Amino acid sequence: MIQNIRKVALLGMGTVGGGVYKIIEKQKNELIHKIGAELEISKVLVRNKGKYANLIAPEKLTDQWSDIIEDDSIEIVVEVMGGIEPAATYIKEALQKGKHVVTANKDLIAVQGHELLELAKTNHCDLLFEAAVAGGIPIIRPLNQCLAGNEITEVMGIINGTTNFILTKMSEEGMDFAEALQLATDLGYAEADPTADIEGHDAGRKLAILASLAFNSPVTFQNVYTEGISKISAKDIRYAHELGCEIKLLGIAKNTEDGIEVKVHPTMIPQSHPLAAVNDSYNAVFIHGDAVGDAMFYGRGAGELPTGSAVVGDILDVARNIQFHCTGRIGSSCYKNIPIKDIKETKSSYYVRMKLEDRAGTLAALAGVFGSNNVSISMLLQKTKDEKTADVVIVTYDVLEKQFMDSIIVISNMSMVKEISSIIRVYH
Amino acid sequence: MIQNIRKVALLGMGTVGGGVYKIIEKQKNELIHKIGAELEISKVLVRNKGKYANLIAPEKLTDQWSDIIEDDSIEIVVEVMGGIEPAATYIKEALQKGKHVVTANKDLIAVQGHELLELAKTNHCDLLFEAAVAGGIPIIRPLNQCLAGNEITEVMGIINGTTNFILTKMSEEGMDFAEALQLATDLGYAEADPTADIEGHDAGRKLAILASLAFNSPVTFQNVYTEGISKISAKDIRYAHELGCEIKLLGIAKNTEDGIEVKVHPTMIPQSHPLAAVNDSYNAVFIHGDAVGDAMFYGRGAGELPTGSAVVGDILDVARNIQFHCTGRIGSSCYKNIPIKDIKETKSSYYVRMKLEDRAGTLAALAGVFGSNNVSISMLLQKTKDEKTADVVIVTYDVLEKQFMDSIIVISNMSMVKEISSIIRVYH
Numbered sequence: 001m002i003q004n005i006r007k008v009a010l011l012g013m014g015t016v017g018g019g020v021y022k023i024i025e026k027q028k029n030e031l032i033h034k035i036g037a038e039l040e041i042s043k044v045l046v047r048n049k050g051k052y053a054n055l056i057a058p059e060k061l062t063d064q065w066s067d068i069i070e071d072d073s074i075e076i077v078v079e080v081m082g083g084i085e086p087a088a089t090y091i092k093e094a095l096q097k098g099k100h101v102v103t104a105n106k107d108l109i110a111v112q113g114h115e116l117l118e119l120a121k122t123n124h125c126d127l128l129f130e131a132a133v134a135g136g137i138p139i140i141r142p143l144n145q146c147l148a149g150n151e152i153t154e155v156m157g158i159i160n161g162t163t164n165f166i167l168t169k170m171s172e173e174g175m176d177f178a179e180a181l182q183l184a185t186d187l188g189y190a191e192a193d194p195t196a197d198i199e200g201h202d203a204g205r206k207l208a209i210l211a212s213l214a215f216n217s218p219v220t221f222q223n224v225y226t227e228g229i230s231k232i233s234a235k236d237i238r239y240a241h242e243l244g245c246e247i248k249l250l251g252i253a254k255n256t257e258d259g260i261e262v263k264v265h266p267t268m269i270p271q272s273h274p275l276a277a278v279n280d281s282y283n284a285v286f287i288h289g290d291a292v293g294d295a296m297f298y299g300r301g302a303g304e305l306p307t308g309s310a311v312v313g314d315i316l317d318v319a320r321n322i323q324f325h326c327t328g329r330i331g332s333s334c335y336k337n338i339p340i341k342d343i344k345e346t347k348s349s350y351y352v353r354m355k356l357e358d359r360a361g362t363l364a365a366l367a368g369v370f371g372s373n374n375v376s377i378s379m380l381l382q383k384t385k386d387e388k389t390a391d392v393v394i395v396t397y398d399v400l401e402k403q404f405m406d407s408i409i410v411i412s413n414m415s416m417v418k419e420i421s422s423i424i425r426v427y428h
Numbered sequence: 429m430i431q432n433i434r435k436v437a438l439l440g441m442g443t444v445g446g447g448v449y450k451i452i453e454k455q456k457n458e459l460i461h462k463i464g465a466e467l468e469i470s471k472v473l474v475r476n477k478g479k480y481a482n483l484i485a486p487e488k489l490t491d492q493w494s495d496i497i498e499d500d501s502i503e504i505v506v507e508v509m510g511g512i513e514p515a516a517t518y519i520k521e522a523l524q525k526g527k528h529v530v531t532a533n534k535d536l537i538a539v540q541g542h543e544l545l546e547l548a549k550t551n552h553c554d555l556l557f558e559a560a561v562a563g564g565i566p567i568i569r570p571l572n573q574c575l576a577g578n579e580i581t582e583v584m585g586i587i588n589g590t591t592n593f594i595l596t597k598m599s600e601e602g603m604d605f606a607e608a609l610q611l612a613t614d615l616g617y618a619e620a621d622p623t624a625d626i627e628g629h630d631a632g633r634k635l636a637i638l639a640s641l642a643f644n645s646p647v648t649f650q651n652v653y654t655e656g657i658s659k660i661s662a663k664d665i666r667y668a669h670e671l672g673c674e675i676k677l678l679g680i681a682k683n684t685e686d687g688i689e690v691k692v693h694p695t696m697i698p699q700s701h702p703l704a705a706v707n708d709s710y711n712a713v714f715i716h717g718d719a720v721g722d723a724m725f726y727g728r729g730a731g732e733l734p735t736g737s738a739v740v741g742d743i744l745d746v747a748r749n750i751q752f753h754c755t756g757r758i759g760s761s762c763y764k765n766i767p768i769k770d771i772k773e774t775k776s777s778y779y780v781r782m783k784l785e786d787r788a789g790t791l792a793a794l795a796g797v798f799g800s801n802n803v804s805i806s807m808l809l810q811k812t813k814d815e816k817t818a819d820v821v822i823v824t825y826d827v828l829e830k831q832f833m834d835s836i837i838v839i840s841n842m843s844m845v846k847e848i849s850s851i852i853r854v855y856h
Binding site: 019023024026027030031033034130136137138141142145146147148149150151216274277289290291292293294295296297298299300303305306308309310312313315316317320321324325326329330333335 | 447451452454455458459461462558564565566569570573574575576577578579644702705717718719720721722723724725726727728731733734736737738740741743744745748749752753754757758761763
């Protein structure tokens with residue numbers, strides 16, 4: 001019956017590569033029906049062939065890229081090594097040879113995605129990367145195809161599982177940041193060097209990709225403002241709850257009249273918002289389009305099998321496209337060039353917690369500084385008080401970041417202000 | 429620059445047709461970039477041409493199907509009339525003429541979908557119907573493509589907005605069913621004859637389509653067990669809250685070892701489950717796959733623009749496929765023929781509320797009947813008591829529907845049982 005075999009090379013057998021391998025082996029017979037051809041992993045590029053001798057037939061294992069790039073029977077290259085090099089070089093060489101590429105590499109796509117998509121287009125090749133954003137959650141096809149009739153004005157999400165796990169533990173069990181991070185490390189959610197997660201860089205890369213797709217205009221990681229969660233305290237989370245909010249690390253991208261805003265930062269979000277209920281290591285992407293209204297996509301943003309699921313979905317699509325001679329059908333969707341706004345030019349509402357000297361006139365002086373910078377106060381709460389200082393929480397109305405920060409500089413130099421303890425943006 | 433025009437005929441200008449028309453008019457210039465061709469609505473089939481004279485150019489309006497089927501320049505037929513006939517005939521004639529079809533018609537697809545997809549395949553045509561399930565929520569491409577590497581074992585959801593609105597009002601504001609239904613009618617959420625929504629038929633049609641896609645095996649509306657929400661009382665919702673649950677009208681499809689289960693019924697679901705937080709007229713579809721784990725898709729399941737968004741997404745995909753000469757690329761995904769289980773052969777946990785005579789031995793007799801039918805009791809709560817009767821709530825462990833119903837027949841005939849007030853299935 002089946003006369004076709006579509007040959008795939010897998011670059012890397014780490015967590016994601018292992019997941020892809022397992023899924024394809026398990027689903028082998030099903031896939032024949034789904035793509036009308038047999039899918040064969042004919043080469044696997046690894047550093048140490050001995051390590052996989054028990055799992056993979058020796059003739060399939062190689063430590064030489066030349067064994068893959070020079071093998072004309074291989075039509076699909078699946079890059080799951082991660083990192084910029086040699087991944088970037090391998091992908092370029094594959095595309096130049098007319099091989100289709102599936103990658104899970106967000107570091108690379110967030111920086112060189114636009115260039116690589118152009119190269120794919122020139123060579124009539126598919127370059128798919130569903131796994132690079134929000135792991136197993138289907139998001140790229142929904143954006144590029146299902147919602148293509150929409151003008152999307154906002155895409156935001158919880159797109160880093162490690163930090164969401166940490167914030168969930170802080171919120172639900174009252175842990176402080178260090179304790180929750182330790183637990184995340186012990187459970188294998190956080191890496192030995194957790195910087196990329198904790199500081200929002202990982203989320204920033206995914207947001208750059210999402211914003212490009214949603215707004216049809218190039219956005220790279222360098223354009224994204226990032227701020228991490230290491231300064232969030234148990235006290236801020238308690239106060240957030242009192243305000244009816246949760247604190248989440250959100251990636252927020254908006255297409256406004258005067259440009260694109262792209263930022264990752266801890267955010268107070270009302271408990272009634274669907275994203276507020278996304279807990280543990282789950283991810284979710286929330287979209288607002290002019291026709292569809294609000295939509296949300298929820299699931300596992302990382303892990304061997306969820307990420308493998310997204311990679312395999314892409315491989316099957318490429319295989320189907322090859323069968324139907326229509327590779328390159330949906331390539332780069334960036335046909336605009338919208339300017340990107342500096343964080344200082346964006347607007348937000350802010351939560352500020354500070355320690356003030358407890359004497360007459362302090363609040364009036366504070367309100368005066370905010371007022372002269374056009375910062376309107378929506379709420380002022382005087383919290384715990386000891387002999388001489390008071391813990392004060394202020395929530396502002398929406399204001400330009402520049403004006404808010406100008407007022408904070410003045411306030412932090414006032415003699416009655418003992419400490420600006422924390423500043424967190426609030427999403428309405 | 430643009431040498432191509434893809435011509436579309438719209439059958440129907442009701443709610444959905446109007447939405448499709450508006451979106452395409454608004455996005456005209458964007459769509460050129462997205463599909464590489466201009467999209468033109470060249471004919472609109474309506475019953476009363478006079479009604480649309482102000483909106484649509486007279487040469488585009490027609491009340492004759494022959495004007496469309498005989499026009500060879502029309503490549504895409506968009507059926508948004510609803511109902512079985514003449515929609516079914518028009519779709520068949522269009523496919524036989526090699527025209528591609530996009531439809532939002534769940535009534536038709538839930539019954540004749542498999543046959544129509546075969547016809548599309550024979551004619552190398554696309555037949556897309558994203559809008560037929562969960563309105564604007566992208567779900568068909570995610571299932572058919574993004575998650576194609578998964579064995580999906582469960583798909584369930586809140587797929588009727590009217591009943592979800594009613595249950596939300598009952599849960600949040602303590603309304604009873606009649607009051608909430610009246611509000612839904614006043615707000616235009618419920619139709620003049622709300623039977624199809626209230627009795628779960630609308631949800632059943634969508635579930636049949638979802639199950640077919642998820643399990644790659646034909647499931648039609650006739651296979652779906654349906655039970656509506658008209659018997660749900662404010663008291664049951666109060667008790668559900670006490671048990672940490674919400675009551676939702678769920679469509680539940682499972683692929684089990686001995687066959688497919690497909691059922692729509694009011695369900696108690698733990699408040700911690702993501703579906704429990706889906707409120708008002710929002711819809712959500714929850715999926716479990718062996719690789720991706722749990723995933724959920726949330727958004728507007730109905731309405732002019734959300735449903736229009738899904739239809740337009742499909743039209744753009746067909747247009748792209750025409751540009752790349754690869755229509756018919758993803759057709760029927762039903763390559764299996766899995767038996768479908770009768771509701772009596774399915775398992776569930778049950779909540780039963782009943783009025784009992786308040787005398788010694790009543791509970792023991794009850795427990796005896798359950799026990800002899802292999803029904804294990806997980807919880808028994810004695811609620812309000814008046815002089816002679818007690819309101820008793822029992823929650824069972826998972827049990828075969830057949831065995832549970834056998835025990836209920838015996839119990840309802842016992843002299844000390846004054847009334848079986850309600851029976852609601854419980855989802856763990």
